[in-house]
Amino acid sequence: NNLISKVPRGALSRQTCLRELFLQHNQLTDSSLDATTFSKLHSLEYLDLSYNQLRAVPAGLPRTLAVLHLGRNRIQQVEAARLKGARGLRYLLLQHNELGGSGLPPKALRPLRKLHTLHLYGNQLQRVPPGLPRSLRALVMPHNRLATLGARDLAATPGLGELNLAYNRLT
Numbered sequence: 001n002n003l004i005s006k007v008p009r010g011a012l013s014r015q016t017c018l019r020e021l022f023l024q025h026n027q028l029t030d031s032s033l034d035a036t037t038f039s040k041l042h043s044l045e046y047l048d049l050s051y052n053q054l055r056a057v058p059a060g061l062p063r064t065l066a067v068l069h070l071g072r073n074r075i076q077q078v079e080a081a082r083l084k085g086a087r088g089l090r091y092l093l094l095q096h097n098e099l100g101g102s103g104l105p106p107k108a109l110r111p112l113r114k115l116h117t118l119h120l121y122g123n124q125l126q127r128v129p130p131g132l133p134r135s136l137r138a139l140v141m142p143h144n145r146l147a148t149l150g151a152r153d154l155a156a157t158p159g160l161g162e163l164n165l166a167y168n169r170l171t
Contacts, residue, residue: 001025006032013040020046028052035060061086071095096122104129128153138162
């Protein structure tokens, strides 16, 4: 809740004990952050970048990250390479972005073998994303454009305990 428009290179590099970082409701864009912005934060578990102007998942996410909040940005596609470093991620919140038909390619979530909860509500997704991690326990997708649910769409997530597909186009 400030007017932060850039995190200068090295500004956080000495904060190696930092566990939580709240940068929501600012004016951050993709050029505001570089691949080293978060990479040296070896204790970071919670990162909130919601309500900014990001178009992509930031690069250089640390392995220790458990919660990544990217809601209310302008993200159109999630690249697997951007999530590869955050293998310990358990909660990924991507609600109210601009994810469409190709927004979550099959390999995008593959590196996230510990992912527990995925929030995708308020996007433009037309189907359940392929390649969901087996560890997934909660998939929250209301207010998208899902018209069908295929027989195999959730086959890879046998432990799914919460599924919310409300306010879609399912018949």
